Amino acid sequence: MDVQARLAELAKLPPSARPVVSVYLNTRWTDEDQRERVRIFLKNHLREARAAAERPAEEDLAWIEAEGQRIIGQVEFTDASGVALVAGGERLREVLPVRAAFEDTFVVDSTPYLRPLAGVAQEIVPALVVFVDGVSARIVALTPAGPGEEVTLEGEVPGRHSTGGWAALAQSKYQRHIDMHRDQHFEATVAAVAALVDRHGVRRIVIAGEVRTVAVFRQHLPDPLARRVVGVVAGARHESSTVIATRGAEYLARLDEQEDAAAVDRMLDAAAKGGRAVAGLDATLEAVNRNAVQHLYLARAFKRPGAVCERCGALQPPMAGACRFCGAETRVTELGEAMSSRVLATGGGVSVVNRHSGLDGQDGVGALLRYMAEVA
Ligand SMILES: [Zn+2]
Structure with a gap:
């Protein structure tokens, strides 16, 4: 789903005589209290909307209620951080899950309320989070809707066993063997990353892992891939892919904020001149x-x-x-x-x-x- 394109279409809708209901829900809850707050937010606003003088159609509100409850129940879009719902008549029924978090918002107007979505649409270009250690890699695609396709690679690098009484020569040969296997593992990971970059039109890559391993891995990245690497976050083998992917997504969100601030500086400078x-x-x-x-x-x-x-x-x-x-x-x-x-x-x-x-x-x-x- 291309959020940017869908946004432009929604923005072109002429004002409708029938009220349009736009609801944004933050679904990045970390505990039941937060989930409950979203549930109460939706319930209260639906009640207000049903009591309002300019009341939206009941079927629109009922659809919002059903979709909202399903999302809050986390039957769907469990990886999305926010969901936008828009209802205004039979032909206008939008469910847009995105990986950026929204503030909970409920608006009834003659057109869809688009600002929260417009604010995030720029930021949700396809990205990859690549976790890598010496023997394995996990690559998660961050789609506009949240963490998507995942590729897991398990290398066959011999473990760094105790070498007992080996001679120094044996030790160095053993080390070369490990290094060679590690290089092969990194090369294989690079090939997988390159394939995903092509398939998803990825513009940004965040690497996760231990600092020294990541530094060696980055030396294996050819220039077109290296240019897409925008940062490194912590990551450990025992962590779930969701945890690592979320850390990568949060890194990207902070980066977007910094880039926005720099773009505003340039804009103000140009305006002044x-x-x-x-x-x-x-x-x-x-x-x-x-x-x-x-x-x-x-x-x-x-x-x-x-x-x-x-x-x-x-x-x-x-x-x-x-x-x-x-x-x-x-x-x-x-x-x-x-x-x-x-x-x-x-x-x-x-x-x-x-x-x-x-x-x-x-x-x-x-x-x-x-x-x-x-x-x-
Ligand atoms: Zn006029």
Whole structure:
């Protein structure tokens, strides 16, 4: 499943007369209390939705309830860290498991609520976590939905037995024999990694294992694979693949956060110099309205009331009535969600950024543009 492509399709849906229910659940629970909190969250919000004046269709809520309970019961998607559910009529029924965790969220609106998904879609490109020690290897594919295909390799390296009274020569021969077998094991592991990289279009590799073993293993990686290695995490033979894969996924999530912060720095710098970027709400709204945004950066806390024109579609600050561009009627919208949807629908990307003081100083929003900003 291509989350990015599905996201763009959902963003293109016109506002529906029938309320659309969007639910995000964090399924990375480590104990029963956390699972119970998610269960109560869903129950309370379903009850509120059923009592609300603008009530979603009962069949939509019933579907959300059934899917939610199945997920919380962990019958499905046990490896995913988060699940998005969207329901709004017969043709709109989405279940999107992803390996990034969400905050629990329940939104009823005229369009799908996409920001949490937009915030993670960039991050869930295919990756591999490779655990390797001197005699075995486990390679786990991290798909958008969580840990996927796993390959286990068991080498036939002789153990490092006590050598008793062997002569120094015997000892060195024995050591060479072990080293040779270890090299063969590493070569075989490299071949398996290369095959998985091809099959899954893997762009990033995290290696897990003991520091010295990993260092030797990395010397066996040919350049195209070595360039994809983005980090090393701890890993031990007795640990389960799920534990190691989760550690690798968390490493990637932290890396994404750092990369986002660096990208925001570059974006703000370009905006300040009048390059291919804008910062601040007014300039970003203007760029979104021109469909000029290649990538939108939005602070996680960003939330602004605004208006969208019923005729020309322009997004704008809250209007008392008429569109400031064409004079037609407007309806109320939340600008963060509206800008995200518009950018996704026109093929752009969206990053939701945690704490960045530079971005916060620019209303919490900015964008890279497809071309130079027009001089006003
Ligand atoms: Zn208008």
